[in-house]
Amino acid sequence: MKVSDIGEFGLIDLLARLVAEEGPPAPEAADFRLRLGIGDDAAAWQVGRGTEVFTTDTAVQGVHFTLASTPWRNLGWKIMVANLSDIAAMGGEPLYTLVTLGLPPDTPVADMEELYRGMLEACREYKTAIVGGDVVGSPVAFVTVALTGVCQSSRLLTRSAAREGDVVAVTGTVGSPAGGLQVLVHGALVSTEARQHLVEAHRHPHPRLVEGRVLARAGVRCAMDVSDGLVDDLSKLCLVSGVGARVEAERVPVHPLLRKAFPQDYLRMALHGGEEYELLFTGPEELVRPLLAELLTTATIIGRVVADTPGHVVVVDGSGRELAPSGAGWDHFRA
């Protein structure tokens, strides 16, 4: 059996079981106590009065990025944002970054300076420092970032806290990064204005760090970031929460320029596009609705958590009719 037979998430499940069955208990040294292991946006442990969080994310050339769609400087920004977004999804703020570069020997040094400039832009903007890492030879270029962060509040945002009756909400808009990829890689012809918006959305996403902290402080308990596609990620959240969800397609927030540029395709992009780095969260309506106005960015209620097969997400149109599942989220071994 090959990893392509069971897919990325099948492999993760299998390895997580192995860790649970054959691994030792988490160590407890000094005042460190593990709170969350495999399965959320980040691992988390108590240390003293705070909760530290720890995440990692990787980009491989030809798999996650090509230089056509993502110049090195944008890649630097994006790989930091992918990690920062995981910290945002826990309700934390970032602390310290390790960077691993895997590089072919003929990689131009100037490219690596550009990559680092992009990473350092994100470091300045979101207040984290690169404190170490590793540089290794590799036949294919890759960048791995590992990032720690801290939650001031004792409350963490987790994927497993969705409850039946909660509303489902998402920050910002979704689908534009997927539109940007269509423009950059597949040469889709759109207006200059749309092109600018879509390419910016693809190359220069923002982690919702402030929003994550506002949500955690206000008492929201359940969130994750949208990196593999809205429906796919909501399904993962529902699975570990033991619930299902119903999403109203018409409520899913889409930028007008995406809708205009791709009138046939925008909904598919919004429901199944990845690399959004928006926050998906759930909570009681009376808690969530007044919060929407307090966030830095817009946020929109798009549906509700329901009793259903865990992980089952239904998308309905304006007349309540179920839309056929079209496309799927990102799986590294099945894409």
Add this chain to the structure above:
Amino acid sequence: MKVSDIGEFGLIDLLARLVAEEGPPAPEAADFRLRLGIGDDAAAWQVGRGTEVFTTDTAVQGVHFTLASTPWRNLGWKIMVANLSDIAAMGGEPLYTLVTLGLPPDTPVADMEELYRGMLEACREYKTAIVGGDVVGSPVAFVTVALTGVCQSSRLLTRSAAREGDVVAVTGTVGSPAGGLQVLVHGALVSTEARQHLVEAHRHPHPRLVEGRVLARAGVRCAMDVSDGLVDDLSKLCLVSGVGARVEAERVPVHPLLRKAFPQDYLRMALHGGEEYELLFTGPEELVRPLLAELLTTATIIGRVVADTPGHVVVVDGSGRELAPSGAGWDHFRA
């Protein structure tokens, strides 16, 4: 200019300068204060009364390992040991591990189970838990581990604390992993007994975690682990400490089976072999000499820190004659 023109350490220097010049100051949140950034075995920050350390290490197939020399299970053990050894070199104990797998889609699932079994063996032996990670597609297989740890003592072992007049010491013996590689990859013919010792040294090294903590508690301030070769690593330690060193070749601890198996080559292997994961440390002789007997493993004084061009290491034979530099340490882009 390509990265092969400036080498691994030239690239690291350049990127470290960029981080210092263009990066933001390290964030200070709650009770977190950065103590050590780029340039040591691990980054380190104060948190409450302890010091947390953070390291990462990567193995790329065909670069760091081949399945001929390193079956997956051994690779799992070794990649954990490479990281654990960095924690040992700071005087810390390990806490939490993130694992990133980059995999071609046709990778057998059973191989990944073997890899994880090897990692979990090391986790059980040295008390760390795998708490998360990432799985991505990649044309070449790679494994990146990021590991946190904690130093109970307020004293950290660092590379930059060597002082003129200190003795230089190393735990265990050196050279046997390089001998094992000769046997496994180049088919060197040696006795059955030697083969067993050398292959075990190559495939199943041990991090000197207990020794690192004993050294830190006793007041030793300067250490690093031997991963790129004894002379090369000592040179790095001397460079950041602003000193030189003089090593007596006859004192360098070599296993008798290595000496017997490679009578012409054992010294080169001992001085320049990598992946040893022994601890190299320096300190005043009156502090270090009585300590040697207290360590779990043997340790040997091999030379002395001297005033010299920073980073200059001289190796002398029994009559005090300088040995010509033969071979060099591991550089990912020049090897």
